[in-house]
Amino acid sequence: MLRLIQIEFHKLRHNRASKVLSIIYFGLLTSIALIAAIKFDIGPIKFHLADQGIFNFPYIWHFNTYMAAIFKFFLLLVIVSMMSNEYSYKTLKQNLIDGLSKKEFILSKFYTVIVFSAVSTIFVFGVSLVLGLIYSDFNEISIIFSNLEYLFAFFIKLVGFFSFGLFLGILIKRSAFAVAAMIVWLIIESIIKGLLYWNYRNITTGIDEAVSSIMQFFPLEAMANLIKEPFSRLGAVKSVASQIGENFTKDYSVGVLNVVIVLVWTTIFIYSSYALLKKRDL
Known part of the structure; x- marks a missing residue:
């Protein structure tokens, strides 16, 4: 396993584009901390986003993993370009000539996906922990380390997403077209979701549940379901909702079925x- 990982990272180390994209990705993960600097002081109106509880433990694990997952497309570019370069530079054929089996080759890519996902998860954990210790109103150990299942869900989400990218990279061989195929698939899932809503338009109650019961088995939807949007959990949002007669009864937990899917x-x-x-005949 270690030998296969070393082979892949040796290739990445000599790929300038991959290094730049990786730096941008981890830079964007760090930029989550900049949210704390958002302030609005307009006359009597004073608004500081960090004071709204987004960095409170344990809510921060939910919020930061959700936000960090948005940047995963930058590492997707690394994954698909990593695969397309194998064909462009003929390193795939050379690896096989040098004695690497096709199974070991795929495993080397998958191990790289796992390493990227694990490093991303540890990075988000570190950034979130620092922000929470600075801004959270709750610093008891039991509270700090509760809801860590969101980090697990974040890791699983990245592994699944990058594995999809790896498959498309092998299928299409060109990084730009592989990313385009991912976007097309996202559009297809959105169209199917829209058609389901149209099909169930006559249902008076439970239409969301009916559509979700089907869509949850699609790959990108399943990944999205791992970490649901955290904004409606905020006290300020709930307060506004209650004033207009709305109540949120959403389940924000990490579902076992979603993980399995x-x-x-x-x-x-x-x-x-x-x-x-x-x-394939290489």
């Missing part, structure tokens, strides 16, 4: 990548 899709993507590579 993403893990199944991850397995499908990796196995399909291996099957595709095995079938």
Whole structure:
């Protein structure tokens, strides 16, 4: 395992584009801290975002993992370009000539996906912990380390998403087209979701549940369901909602079924990548 990871990171170390994208990605993860600096002082109106509780423990684990997941497309570019470069520079064929099996080749890519996901998760944990210790109103150990399942969900989400990107990179061979294919798939899922809402338009109650019960099995929707939007959990949002007669009863927890679905899709993507590579005449 270590040997395969070393091979991949040796390639990445000599790829300038991958290094730049990785730096941008981790720079953006760090930029979450800049949210604390957002202030509005307009006459009597004074608004400081950090005072709204977004960095309170344990809410910060939910908020920061949700925000950090938005930047995952930068590492997706690294993953798909990593695969397209294998074809462009013919390193894939050279690796196989040097004795690396096709199974080991796919595993080396998958191990790289896991390492990127793990490092991202640890990075978000560190940034969140520092921000929470500075701004949180609750600093008891039991509160600080509660709700850490959002970090686990973040890790699973990245592994699934990058595995999808890896599969598309092998299928299409060109990084730009692989990313475009990911966007097209996102659009397809959105169209299907819209059609389901249209199909269930006559249902008076439970239309969201009916659509979600089907959409939860699609890969990108399943990944999105791992970490649901955190904004409606904020006290200020709930206060405004109650004033206009709205009450949020949303389940924000990390669902076991969602985790299982993403893990199944991850397995499908990796196995399909291996099957595709095995079938091809390189």
